[in-house]
Amino acid sequence: MTKDIWINLPAKDINKSRDFFIAIGFKPNEGPGNSEHSAAIKIGSKNIILMLFEENMFKKIVGRDTTDTSKSSEVLFSFDAESKEEVDELAKKVEKAGGILFSKPAEVQGWMYGCGFSDLDGHRWNALYMDFSKMK
Numbered sequence: 001m002t003k004d005i006w007i008n009l010p011a012k013d014i015n016k017s018r019d020f021f022i023a024i025g026f027k028p029n030e031g032p033g034n035s036e037h038s039a040a041i042k043i044g045s046k047n048i049i050l051m052l053f054e055e056n057m058f059k060k061i062v063g064r065d066t067t068d069t070s071k072s073s074e075v076l077f078s079f080d081a082e083s084k085e086e087v088d089e090l091a092k093k094v095e096k097a098g099g100i101l102f103s104k105p106a107e108v109q110g111w112m113y114g115c116g117f118s119d120l121d122g123h124r125w126n127a128l129y130m131d132f133s134k135m136k
Helices: 014-023 055-062 084-096
Strands: 005-011 038-043 048-054 076-080 100-108 112-118 124-130
Touching (some): 005 014, 014 048, 084 100, 084 112, 084 124
Parallel strands (some): 076 124
Antiparallel strands (some): 038 048, 100 112
């Protein structure tokens, strides 16, 4: 039934947000969705597309105001990493690109290693390396 998944998010500055996600390792998605008011970014290899829309355009699409990400979070996007080193490298890229680490790379529950960060618009993301052989 489901072929692709699109994550739709508002962005204050499309170009800066696009550049941020490319700088941390996501890939531009060629084709529809790219304009001066929107950007399509591919996450990983599972046909997940991050669609960034200018904030006013996003409000029209959803018919509501956006969440004030400086005060609350509506969602946490999590994705897997290939290794602990990939998590560490991502954390460095996030800070260099202007994002904020709200959780520095660390062990979690003895079988995960991850970090949490906010993108330029305050949306929260979580990168995890999971070693299922250590899971209790």
